[in-house]
Amino acid sequence: MSKPTITTESGRYFLTDRIREEVNFYCTPQSEGVDPPPVQKPAQPGSRIIPLPSRHEWSIKAYDLQTAIADRESHRRFTGDHLSLDELAFLLWSTQGVRAVIHEAAVLRTVPSAGCRHPFETYLGVLKVDGLDPGLYRYLPLDHALVHERDLPNLPAYLTAACRGQAFAGQAAVTFIWTAVMARTEWRYAEASYKVIALDAGHVCQNLYLACEAIGCGTCAIAAYNQGLADELVAVDGYEEFTVYIAPAGKVTRK
Template sequence: MAGYKDGLAFRYLQATKYDRQKPLRDSLGHIPAPARFKVYPQAERVELTPPDVGQPADLWQCLARRRSERDTSPQPLTLQELSLLLWAAQGVTARAGGYLLRTAPSAGALYPFETYLYADRVEGLGKGIYHLEVGEFVLERLKDGDFNRHLTAGGLGQSALRRAAVVLIWTAVLLRCMVKYRERAVRYIAMDLGHVCQNVQLAATAMSLGSCPIGAFYDDDINRLIGVDGEEETVLYLATVGKLG
């Protein structure tokens, strides 16, 4: 009888170990490189506020106070708060030889993911789905409408999603990482997004907002909502954010 060691999770980690005696080989052939980051040229753009308007915060306090908060309030976020959350997630902090280096580390500086969001309640921003264009730090408006119920249902009915003022949605763009790391890429994409989400949680804490990482959802429901194909690009991680109290 097959046991857990025969399952995908075990086999994947074993098969993608670096080993001096056994160089990793694969039969994947040529892997085409996608664009370094996505741009929706037809989308209406929303300017985000640069980060230097943030209030100073003590890193040690933020680390000590960070918690996953699911019971956020009906109050809206400000556009400035959203800007700071997005800058914490994927702000460009240096440019080096064509690479846009960000607030969070990424294996090979490949950033094999995209940041989308559902804005339910943000002052000055209509309800809808947006994409972060990292190069210019602007939001691209993809879809207008109230998708709260849709997103909550796609997230297994979790109340954190229903209550959130904003839900950040991260997709994996697998080939962007596979070009360099081949089969090992899946390890790195998950690690990369862990860093991104931690940055968001620390930024939320610094602004006394509540946030919660969300890994449980019906993938293709969320993929359809944001308009990605679920193969070349597929949702991997969400985070809710809202006001506390």
């Protein structure tokens, strides 16, 4: 059976909010008393956990927000210098850091999310970060820590292939790979989830851009990736959880 074709009409419909008028919000998992999905995927037993410096510990200088906004641009060329662990911790806190835990279904973070659902997991293809061996890691926002997921031979080539030959993905200090755990948002919004998840991804990546400006780094958001390879890279099933956005980051030479 052939896959359904995405038409202009269906694509534009996705960007409207008409679906909200069609959803019975009295029949969502939340309304039916189903427990909310966990706000963070647990680490596998025996995994190596790497605590990260907190904002009260890291040596990140204050940076003017107006300057960061004015200078924000996409960078595809990196110097090859390493990031410090403080700098990586700052980038992770800026994009998915936890400000407060309200209850089991609501965690306030440094970025907005529809209904406070925060569907994303942050995977990292680490290549040049002081104190970390190259490999695949995942951010644990509730713990402000990394979990080592696995080592990958020839990780730069794998990242490049997953990003459809865009070589800078394998030349960065670290490549952010955001996946969406669909049940987190579907629990509250059902079929109205999908547009807001796309909007949420934009909030996260814009914070990465601005945070990069503050530490002499650059990034470039990637939406053109190979879905199968990207999902395989982070070992997700491609249905309940799948890659939605990628952003390599590294040190850059300022003009």
